[in-house]
Amino acid sequence: MNDFEKKILEVTGSPLKASDITTLQVNIGLQCNNQCRHCHVNASPARTEMMKWSTMQLVLDKSHETRPTLIDITGGAPELNPRLRMFLKTLRENDYNVQVRTNLTVLLESRIEKMIDFYRDNGVKLVASLPCYLREEVDSVRGDGTFKKSIEVLKLLNDAGYGLDPSLELDLVFNPEGAFLPPQQSSLERDYKSKLQNKFGIVFNKLITITNMPVGRFLKLLHQQNSYEKYCQILKESFNPKTLEGLMCRHQIDVAWDGRIYDCDFNLGLDLPIGFEVPLYIDTPDFSTLSNRRILTGDHCFGCTAGNGSSCGGALVD
Numbered sequence: 001m002n003d004f005e006k007k008i009l010e011v012t013g014s015p016l017k018a019s020d021i022t023t024l025q026v027n028i029g030l031q032c033n034n035q036c037r038h039c040h041v042n043a044s045p046a047r048t049e050m051m052k053w054s055t056m057q058l059v060l061d062k063s064h065e066t067r068p069t070l071i072d073i074t075g076g077a078p079e080l081n082p083r084l085r086m087f088l089k090t091l092r093e094n095d096y097n098v099q100v101r102t103n104l105t106v107l108l109e110s111r112i113e114k115m116i117d118f119y120r121d122n123g124v125k126l127v128a129s130l131p132c133y134l135r136e137e138v139d140s141v142r143g144d145g146t147f148k149k150s151i152e153v154l155k156l157l158n159d160a161g162y163g164l165d166p167s168l169e170l171d172l173v174f175n176p177e178g179a180f181l182p183p184q185q186s187s188l189e190r191d192y193k194s195k196l197q198n199k200f201g202i203v204f205n206k207l208i209t210i211t212n213m214p215v216g217r218f219l220k221l222l223h224q225q226n227s228y229e230k231y232c233q234i235l236k237e238s239f240n241p242k243t244l245e246g247l248m249c250r251h252q253i254d255v256a257w258d259g260r261i262y263d264c265d266f267n268l269g270l271d272l273p274i275g276f277e278v279p280l281y282i283d284t285p286d287f288s289t290l291s292n293r294r295i296l297t298g299d300h301c302f303g304c305t306a307g308n309g310s311s312c313g314g315a316l317v318d
């Protein structure tokens, strides 16, 4: 039994279980134009894994079965999967609430044409990563020139109505630059809003803070810096039982590019699929019974319960 499981047993008297499936998170590929040092799925330009259309159709079938309130598309850079537009169109035609996690800079690539117009015309919500409002911080995490490109794209999104039109929501995502917890989400949101508005005239709806998980490239970095033990200790010591109800794994299923299903995208990064030794796929016949499955945890899970908590939707108890 890992330390997280022990903690959950001690606090709640039973193992961590899901309570419903309100979100289907779909990771449609691991290729990315960036190679950020905190990336939990090790995405990079060299990765070739991409979700096929047949798998997207299975996601659609299971969506009809479970009617999630949100379909959350992630990657890699989702825009690099050539089937993204067809997938989004089909989901929207079937009245699903859909959001795409974009890294912004990919929208300037010459191979990605008129994607902002496509997102707008199909009413797709965007969740855009911008690890800080300062150039030095963003460029150190994501690579030189990334901040300038991100600002350019945010202006294009505002021009298209994102962040301004109530039907075109634009949220930003903050990750700490290193091995420490994010500050309070609501106060950081105020800083982001005033800095981006005053300096660049950029507006957005909501800031989401996400704790760096000891997974993927960030895990490697922690080991290189000999700070793995120290960071895990910080996460453990910051355990907050109030975060347990909102843990995203309790309310979602995450589908990988190859159709395997996971409790969350961090378990995907660690290759801990639902079913574990006999991994389950999206076409599993018992899909809806997974709404009360036991969740596969590890010590990385302390990243979700530390401080104000963390999830793909932001802090859990800000």
Ligand code: SF4
Pocket (backbone or CB within 6 Å): 032, 033, 034, 035, 036, 038, 039, 040, 041, 042, 043, 044, 075, 076, 077, 103, 129
């Ligand atoms: S963190 Fe996002 S933008 Fe950076 S490499 Fe990973 S998927 Fe790409």
Ligand code: SF4
Pocket (backbone or CB within 6 Å): 247, 248, 249, 250, 263, 264, 265, 266, 267, 295, 296, 297, 298, 300, 301, 302, 304
């Ligand atoms: S890492 Fe995944 S499985 Fe673990 S607590 Fe967070 S969301 Fe749940």
